[in-house]
Amino acid sequence: MGSRNGDNPHIGIVGAGVSGLRCADILLSHGFKVTILEARNRIGGRICQSDELGYTVDIGPNWIHTWDSGDVHPILKLAVETQTPLHHWNGKQLIYNSSGNKVPEEKSERLSTLLWEIIEKAFKTSEAAREKDKGKSIPREESLYDFISKRATEELEDEEDRQVLIQMSEMWGAYVGEPVWKQSLRFAWMEECCGGEEVFVESSYSAILDRIAKAATEQAEVILNAKVTSINTAHHDKSQKKAILRIENGNEYKFDQVVMATPLGWLQKNMDSFEPALPSRLSSAFHNLKLSQLEKVFITFPSAFWISDTTADSFPAYTNWLTPSYAHDTNPHGWPQEIWNLAALAAPNKHPTILFYLYGDCSRHIVNAIHGRPKAENFTFLRDFFQPYYSRLPGYDVASEACIPKAILATEWLKDDLCGNASYCNFQVGVEEADQDILTIRQGCVDRGLWFCGEHAAPFEESGTVAGAYLSGESVGRRIVELYKDESNTAE
Structure with a gap:
């Protein structure tokens, strides 16, 4: 292995998130020289933690x-x-209807089971259409919500049951970051990872990140606070094979190959950083994929008032407030809410905390309301916004200090420019060829020494996940290794 000047190839990686770190790991294990340029003052990208609640949580x-x-x-x-x-999780759930009353346990379990059966049928319908005619038999404007609504009408005679099931389906948005009526039915098969087994990281992702980053932090050159402003591959020809990266402070770096391990949102907003411009098919692929918005709000109380000694192990992991009609002042749009019970975790990670997942317009509303404001004002705003929901939990007493939030932490990924002010890739109604778009991004511009990896270039079954980012970086690393093997064999 060697570059044309006889040295080991020097690979530049833009972004020290999971995909960039895994790519570096593969390259370093094959003797490549690697430099990672990271715009933040830390590695990890969207894997990061906060101690604002008095203990560590993944934001x-x-x-x-x-x-x-x-x-x-x-x-x-x-x-x-x-x-x-x-x-x-114990698989139990607590559902409140749009009037704020508990849905009977038998009913919620029955409708939840049916809902997941319908979603599974949607996956199979989408996959069958993919195999039949590349999905063309499903109109591009047809949504997962349309499929669920139709099936609910066919499966349920009771109108109230139908409405509850359809409202329950709205919480699919908490998986993918946008409402279920925005989700493309044609490409529902690309979200099938959400239908598998799920486990929750009790402590944090920090040890996992450290393991992924081990090779890079020990063997690569990692330059933090290095925001790339220009990716010039104009001189990446057969004689020179050099790409030039310029960062915000004016410094330039030359590489044999460049791997863009930046988020999709950043790429969409910085397409003019590429010199020359990216091929039209690749550029359109980036813009055809949509982005989701997922935020989190952690609310910690003096004690977990919603559980008792007798209910600690059996209390539902998941609570959902369906399309609330009782919070007009704070939630006039009736955005549904969900929490996960973090008091169910094992010590020392067990805390009297409920975790709200917000998506779409609700998440944008919350972040826009709190961004740049004093913490005390934000605490009051968030307490008042979520009080109509947690106040319906068993054990709530307005006069009890145990029921008054002690600390609140809200994420603000919407305001993170390095993430492109969004979360992750999302396959929405209207997209024509999402799978081909991802394949185009995976292919990159090999002739220009320009490669792309991340959750938006992942194996189809892992789009939008940490595993997807990891496998995407691994794939690009292996492809670069094979490229130089092939060149070495040709030279011989």
């Missing part, structure tokens, strides 16, 4: 979504190797 990913392919799931494997504690 990026919390979950590991596994698949049924028979292969070992890479992130689950790393979690086990690093002895990262994982939580398997």
Whole structure:
């Protein structure tokens, strides 16, 4: 292996998130020289933590979504190797209807089971259309919500049951970051990872990240606070094979190959950083994929008032307030809400905390309301916004100090420019060829020494996940290794 000047090839990686770090790991293991340019003052990208609640929580990913392919799931494997504690939820749920009353347990379980059966049918319908005619038999404007609504009418005679099931389906948005009526039915098969087993990271992703980053931090040159402003591959020809990266302070770096491990949102907003411009098919592929918005709000109380000694193990992991009609002042749009009970985790990660997942317009509303404001004002705003929901939990007493929030932490990924002010890729109604768009991004511009990896260039079953980013970086690393093997064999 060697570059045309006889030295080991020097690969530049833009972004020290999971995909960039995994790509570096592969390259370093084959003797490449690697430099990582990271715009933040830390590595990890969207994997990061906060201690604002008085203990550590992930403000990026919390979950590991596994698949049924028979292969070992890479992130689950790393979690086990690093002895990262994982939580398997008890499968119980507590549902409140749009009037704020509890849905009977029998009814919620029956409708939840039916809903997941319908979603599974949607996956199969989408996959069958893919195999038949590349999905063309499903209109591009047809949504997952349309499919669920039609099936609810066919499966349920009771109108109230139909309405509850359809409202329950809205919480699919908390999986993919946008409402269910925006989700493309044609490409529902690309979200099938959400239907597999899911485990929750009890402590944080930090040990997993450290393992992924080990080779890069020990063997690569990692330059922090290095925001790339220009990616020039104009001189990447057969004689020179050099790409030039310029960062915000004016420094320039030359590489044999460049791997863009930046988020999709950043790429969409910085297409003019590429010199010359990217090929039209690649550029359109980036813009054809949509972005989701997922935010989180952690609310910690003096004690977990919603559970008792007798209900601690059996209290539902998941609580959902369906399309609330009782919070007109704070939630006139009736955005549904959901929480996960973090008091169910094992010590020392067990805390009297409920975790709200917000998506779409609700998440944008919350972040726009709190961004740049004093913490005390934000605490009051968030307490008042979520009080109509947690006040319906069992054990709530307005006069009890145990029911008054002690600390609140809200994420603000919407305001993160390095993420492109968004979360992750999303396959929305109207998209024509989402799978081909991802394949185009995966291919990159090999002739220009320009490669792309990330959750938006992942294996189809892992789009939008940590595992997807990891596998995407691994794939690009292996392809670069093979490229130089092929060149070496040709030279011989």
